[in-house]
Amino acid sequence: MSTLSLMIFLPIITAFALFVTKIHINIVKTLYMIVTGIVMYLAFSLYVAFDANASMQFIEYHPWIAEYGISYHIGVDGVSLGIVMMNAIIMPLVAIALYKQRDKRGYWINLLFVQGGIMGAVLSLDLMLFYLFWEVMLLPIFFMIGLFGYGNKHFITMKFNIYTILGSLMMLIGILYVAVQYKGQFGVYSFDLYDLKNVKLGARESFFAFSGFMLAFAIKIPIFPFHTWLSETYRSAPTGAVIVMSALMAKLGAYAIWRFLFTLFPETSHALAPYFIGIGLFGLIYFGISAMSQSHLKKMFALSSASHLSLVVVGFFIYDVYGLVGSSYLIVAHAVSSTALFLMAGMLFERTKTYHIDSLGGIAAVAPKFALFFAFFALSIVGVPLTAGFVAEVLIVLGAFEYDIYVGFISATTILLAMLFMFKMISQVLYGKVSESAKNFQDLRLHELIALIPLALLILAMGIFPNYFIKKIEPTAKSFAAGKEAVYHE
């Protein structure tokens, strides 16, 4: 079995095995650590072996349901590599940070399951395979919110699921339509991405198929106006699920736009790009300003994520190397920062039993280490220099200016928007008089530090030496841009 397949199926098979056997929670946790550790090791070896001069590589192809042209076709390129790495790095760190709080087997089994699902979805180059994994990664989140969530969790998880599945179904219709058209034009069925991109569709048909896919991705990311499930779901989801959703699944939605829509419907994507850039820029500002009036920490972070993801969408749709590299970089940078922030929000809740910004305060005086890390990660979302977000935002803004000067100016407001709410939140949570809830606040424990320090170092490394990381993305971006005839600036 190849590295990629191992990374997909090791977690899934382990999760199944743990599900059917009833073993002690400590063994479950240990196995979780071992499996995610192996996946992380595999991911690192993949990163090292990844050829920085080539685009798609480590391709694996096996016919699966040959009759309908469905195959097991996976591979990794510069853009998906980032998400693969994040998926592999975040999962064990989440466990290290949370292992004391969570003593339900289901929690860890679901997390393992979702890791495999995400890995599969990122790596798939076959549309049926992609659809399968896309749905597979949804289920664990449904259970996690329903079983381990907070508040009105049953209603919220049901709503989230119905909403997401509605999108997925539209995508399935789109996939089937394209495959049938392929059969009509080439005489055989195929669900392979590289076959299907040769399908010729009329402008109307292409638009409808595009819309089906786009609805699924738009809900998942989410972009305006499909975002209303977001803040309530993030609020009631347990920390592990929130991290998976914000750091990985939302990014996967943006990635899928690039991977599938831009490949399958290049003309339509290009024709609709101005609208999606508009929606993205609107979302960037809309979510940023919405976040200002949030008093619930997780809801604020949810809207903050949405704001940045809108920028990622803009970066993809401007069809240019800077935009693409910037967006890919922002996907990774934001994944790291939001993982860390949601982890720390979870720690905060565990200690103070509240997520309400108004009832927090003065933590810096009692827990300086916590305050330092919390402020650092919050600032890394804002994109201060020497953090990864800064590099990504500069690149996207550069691409945006190249696309159009007004788009450039609006996207440059990204350096202002996150500050509007982040700084006030930092002041209210960390500074001022020590609040009632923070009186017995315990500073970071060793295992929490072990989880947070690598994330902090990664943010710094990506901010100080971006070239080392971006080298791996660049060939993909170049070959993509060359194909799209979006050239470098003359």
Next chain:
Amino acid sequence: MNVLTLLLLGPLVSAVLIFLIIFLFSKVHQSVYTFLALLGPGVSAFLALFVSYYSYFEKEVFSSHLFTWLHIGDFVVEAALKADALSAFMILFVAPVSFLIHIYATGYMDGQRSYGRFFAYFNIFVFFMLLLVLADNPIIMFIGWEGVGLTSYALIGFYYEEIKNTYAGNKAFILNRIGDFGFLSALMLLFLEIGSGGFDFEHIFYNLVQIDSGMLSLIAFLLFVGAMGKSAQIPLFVWLPDAMAGPTPVSALIHAATMVTAGVYMVARFAPLYNLTPDISIFIAYVGALSALFAAVVATREYDIKKILAYSTMSQLGFMFMALGVGAYSTALFHMFAHAFFKALLFMAAGAIIAAFHHKQDIRELRGIQAPVLFVMMYIATLTITAIPPFSAFFSKDAIMSALYASGHVEIFFLAFVASLLTAFYMFRMVFVLFFTREKKSAQKSGASMIYPMAVLTLLSIFAGLLNFPEIFAGELNISHWLGLAEQSHKVPHATEIILMGVNTLFIAGVIFYTYKKYAYTDAIEKENETSVIANKFYVDAFYHQTVVRTLQAFSLFFDKTISKSLIDDSINAMAFAYYKIGKIFAHAENGNVRFYALYILVGVVSGFIYLYFLLGDVV
């Protein structure tokens, strides 16, 4: 190891080590922190003198290539340092003044709870400041630029137990970043225009001619927006007075001597660009003139000793921008050089007074303090800032005045003249109120680590003028020649210059005399009206709060509650519930009664027949 690399990394290494010690050890003797805190800036200061020496005498250009920061297509950003004459001139005062203020701070912060944390931030600040002035391309410069803003944010809110202080820090960073928005946009446009020919300063200036004039003006304007934010000019100045919430060494180093002057440095650095855009240059001069006048007016009704100095800083920066605007770059830089010494000194003296007087800052409460050494130093610094000969600022400010006069913009000259008279008024008002009283209060003595750096700065305030001795006194304008910037020379005849100087000094002396009559040994200060428009800073802060902050909050609620919740989410839920209700209706049909099912079968069969009838009817 390369000199510049060492110069830059010294403070960073210190900061990282201090952070590590704070993190790993709970109890460390304060002297460990002191040693580390002084080590980095000390090394930097020494090397800066070395670099400047060789730059000045040997015309040597130092450079250092660290690594390739980013390389995508044409977008090549090298993390490279270069000390040409301008950068060498900048580090000549930035690094030593930083070092002196660090020494001062070891005394000022002595025994405070977060001693180590303070110096970690303080050292990081020095690192970013050096990065800003040594960077060889504008992107790296921008990183330093944002970095100093960030550390300034952290240090303003240093006493975080009082949440207001952290809000002041937030305000500073947000306003700075509004400026950075302009700076970043300008850099992006600049890159798209000429970036493919190399994006270090040399290549940029070489290729400037390829840009058409409209775009060039836009870039120049946006760059200056960055400078407005950082150097606290109208309309982005409101953060600077609030920034005084930080510890006084921070005010001295960041909000007087170094960071706020970054805007001046940036405009001077882009001198070749501004020479091509005369409209924007004059705009800069106007902004500077208005800021100088505005700040000077507000300072006349200010009572907080640090805020008086803050407005004075803004006013002096306005003078520098006036000079930049008329193309007298080295004159502006020279004033900045002198300003770094006397303003740092004023702040340090103020800090010593505040520390000796139980951290009170209102000059009415501080009246009658007995501290002869501090008095002498503060008096010298005040004479310097009011441009009394032969102190350093006399030469620098006089050069600005004659450049303004020679440029032909009489209105700017007039504004500057009024502002300089007001400077004499508010500065001497402060000094006379503080020290010229009948009843005296004794104070604690300041420690040696605070006094000695101040003594050095006092000497520098007096003698720094010698470096750019003007031609009328048989000087050679050494700094101007060293910098060799593309100046637009506005020369006035020597006779005119002497008359200007004389009239100026005479008027200033008159103002000082008036101020003496009004404030020394009287209680005029107690009778001042605190509710006037001036005392309320022309309501600028209140105006911003009402318009910008309130509007944003209203929008936030509108977006979140009205659009997201009521409009979008409720209609999505309504759709789902409508589906549910339709399901309910169908559920009534499936009620378990056989007669109902019989009816359905009947209806089904009949409609089947009807369908068949019509279908077959056509055939038959």
